[in-house]
Amino acid sequence: MKGCVFGIDIGSAFSKGILMCDQRILGSFVIPSGGNYELTADRVKEGLLARVGLSSKDIVYSLATGYGAKSVTFADAVITDISCHSRGISYLFPSARTVVDVGGLFSKAIRIDERGNPVTFLLSGKCAGGCAMVLQIISKVFQIQVEDIGTLSLQSQRRIDFNTGCAVFAETEAVSRIAEGAAREDLLAGIHRALAAQINSLAERVGIERDYALVGGGARDIGLVKAVEEIAGFDIIVPPEPHLTAALGAAVTAGEKV
Numbered sequence: 001m002k003g004c005v006f007g008i009d010i011g012s013a014f015s016k017g018i019l020m021c022d023q024r025i026l027g028s029f030v031i032p033s034g035g036n037y038e039l040t041a042d043r044v045k046e047g048l049l050a051r052v053g054l055s056s057k058d059i060v061y062s063l064a065t066g067y068g069a070k071s072v073t074f075a076d077a078v079i080t081d082i083s084c085h086s087r088g089i090s091y092l093f094p095s096a097r098t099v100v101d102v103g104g105l106f107s108k109a110i111r112i113d114e115r116g117n118p119v120t121f122l123l124s125g126k127c128a129g130g131c132a133m134v135l136q137i138i139s140k141v142f143q144i145q146v147e148d149i150g151t152l153s154l155q156s157q158r159r160i161d162f163n164t165g166c167a168v169f170a171e172t173e174a175v176s177r178i179a180e181g182a183a184r185e186d187l188l189a190g191i192h193r194a195l196a197a198q199i200n201s202l203a204e205r206v207g208i209e210r211d212y213a214l215v216g217g218g219a220r221d222i223g224l225v226k227a228v229e230e231i232a233g234f235d236i237i238v239p240p241e242p243h244l245t246a247a248l249g250a251a252v253t254a255g256e257k258v
Helices: 039-053 081-092 131-144 145-153 166-179 182-204 222-232 242-257
Strands: 005-010 013-020 026-031 059-065 099-100 105-112 118-123 214-217
Touching: 005 039, 005 081, 005 242, 013 039, 013 222, 013 242, 026 242, 039 059, 039 105, 059 242, 081 099, 081 105, 081 118, 099 182, 105 182, 118 166, 118 182, 118 242, 131 145, 131 166, 131 182, 145 182, 145 222, 166 182, 182 222, 214 222, 214 242
Parallel strands: 005 059, 099 214
Antiparallel strands: 005 013, 013 026, 099 105, 105 118
């Protein structure tokens, strides 16, 4: 086995690592980011190496990306998550031309070329209503795990649309609707619809070109994916592990550098 490369994505909520050897994925590792990004990065690296049975000397190049990328002391370089999502999704789906990352703090719409390079991109505003944060807020209101939101929303028989895209007002509205006897699944379907509308608007502003892929932690929510597809009017590509796309892109780019 030749020298391996390591891509690490330090996100606001979770940190992810991907190890690649001979241009193939050898393993991945994910843990909550916590408050000490430097320590978290070390834990991701150590955990991943232990999982695949290798040591630090087997890694010839490391690239870091994400919210806390500058805290990764062992990285040979830092790269933007825009580039990483682009390269990661292109590695998995070469036909993809539009990528939307539904992250914990922001959503990002990216249009990429046939080589997986970003052509143009846009970030959502600071409001949590335009990113995956709104799903975490609503899960606390309903006292359910955020992982269960998608499945529950698919049970909706009568979606309740929200009058606002703001997370704070949506939370207040959800509480009021619950008090009125509204079903949780109908409210969740409405939340998904509101977030999907913002995601679609962001994608349209960069110019939607198919194939269209949804990545990031929010893409793990099957209810949100369905809502995005309903608004877009066609099927959306979702990787098996959409939260790992940036770490994968960092690893792919690291491999190109060596």
